[in-house]
Amino acid sequence: MRIAVTGSSGLIGSALVRSLEGDGHDLVRVVRSSPGPGDVRWDIDAGIIDTTNLAGVDAVVHLAGEGIAAGRWTEDHKRKVLESRTKGTALLSEALAALDRRPAALLSGSAIGYYGDRDDTELTEASPPGNGFLPEVCRAWEAATGMAEAADIRVAHLRTGIVLSPAGGALGKQLLPFKLGLGGRAGGGGQWMPWISLDDEVRAIRFLLEADVAGPVNLTAPRPVTNREFTRTLGRVLGRPTVIPIPSAVAKLPAGIGPLADNLLFSSAKVLPTVLTAAGFTFDHTELEGALRDLLDRPAA
Template sequence: MKLQTYSRRCELPVDADAAFAWHEQPGAIDRLLPPWENMQVERRTGGLHTGAEVVLVNRLGPLRLRWLAEHVAYQPPRLFEDVQRRGPFAHWDHQHRFSSEAGGGASLEDHVEYAVPGGWLGQAVAGGFVRRQLDRMFAYRHETTVADLSLHQRYREKGLMRVAITGCSGLVGSELKSLLTTGGHEVRAITRRRQNEGDIEWDIAAGRIDAEQLEGLDAVVHLAGENIAAGRWNAKQKAKIRDSRIEGTRLLCQTLAGLRHKPKVLVAASATGFYGDRGDEVLTEDSPPGDNFLADVCREWEAQTDVAKQAGIRVVNLRFGMILSPKDGALKKMLLPAKLGGGRLGSGRQYWSWIGLDDAAGAIHHALMTDSLSGPVNAVAPNPMTNSEFTKVLGRVISRPTILPAPAFGL
């Protein structure tokens, strides 16, 4: 078996000890999985220590392909190494090498020895594709590592926080949990069913939450709510969308307000749907609400946090635009039609305010850490796009024509 080698190096904004410690945090592997790969951590044991294992699962339609990796070397803060015991490669040995650099920084080199299945024929057929995928994956990993280390370095004077999150298993909540834990913060999920030690149970329909477990937290992030894209907005679905937000926020905020040791900050999700459909009007946090269903929900949703404000808790209402990630949500739903040549929706003139998933998690992190921030905050990219513009950009990114518009009557 002829082995191929791949290496990629990047400069880090922290010393080797801090860089190695970041990789040891439980959320690091989740942060490093590329969002375009339908891959999740199924099981992990032992951190980075020798003998530790990680099982990754890649979902391809109804199929589940598993990758079992075992850590075989652990030399903090210089190196850790993992090898594939079962998975898609004929051979895979990955060394993560850290070196101290002048000025207090460090460098990270990912060095991989690998072989594709099928020997020389497999290499001839798939070798170039595999190489390009490795380039893409490690470019993403290094960009994420540098960005996260820089972010945590920027707020290091704030110290570590104990944070509870509703909606912790959702698209934004899971990303936020990984971001916070890699910074050393303690994260606890507020959830309907306790699955892990430290989880805090609540039941919105029953009006019940384990208030004692909320005592002494530094912060709460409230993201729970029925997915607005889960189905057509009939009367039943509208009630789910409204009640999950209004009743859940009311229960949480009334409970927080009555605690003996209240959190310093509550970051509560809202949406740019607050403003309704306003065309190309420039909107700021001071703009009045719209007059459609979603605007009414957002206005009432935010109003439920008033009781927390009156109790002395700093409250930030983040009005998110459409949150984009190929992992889930609106973008995932758009990808298949776009790959088949799908074009704009209706006229294509409707404006979309949007934000990437990483920036959405970063906005929450900033709100947690910034004592001067309170009230409504628009969490969106600087420039909104029309649906037509967005569709053209998406087509360019995935190298597909966007020539088949969806008629307005079908939407």
């Protein structure tokens, strides 16, 4: 297949590109600067995308967007988070809809942030959105694919959970303090953490490139865990104590991450991959401990 990918240098995008290229697929990278031969250059702020090399692509995976945790949640950063997703998605969707030969599928990034803070409620793709900034971003992000859907391109919204990889993301940032014995639960630790291994994230995206699935798809492992269970399990895998909790008041101090803490550390969403499993996808990692041992190359005790 000939597949275009935005966000190809990110944690998920780079792993996806390696996997696809390793199996002989033809990759077209959509980049903001220094395009190589065959790449597509775009400028989201200027509303410009060079569609020359998009001609003939079979599918598009859209993963680009300003990092949620790339900075403190100032009004400027929140604007960048929103507009990088809505403007970029709308620009790409319009360009794909205008092609003479349109791709069969657009897999467009989204996130479990769609559901907001929902305590112990089990959440599926049919669940309504939550309240707050991240749910608002996700709703607008998904709505921005409208032109592609109107052009009869199959659109799947990838509501991705916490992607586990030692190379980056939430796990990558936690490894050092946990290895030093400084890891601990966030607050009371009862908040749900829908996780997925990077390997399964890539496998799920590849599955959706060809599966007849449209609409929202939760990319999370079938067994979410609480923050308390995640903390204990990571400590057990690393052989380190996890007795120092992170009080919510400390995380919200100016030296911490402020309002971001509520959304990333202390909110709860028990998200289940109903659509993905119903479509026939099989996870390699269903249990957190096994996933962490594989990712960190730690043998079972």
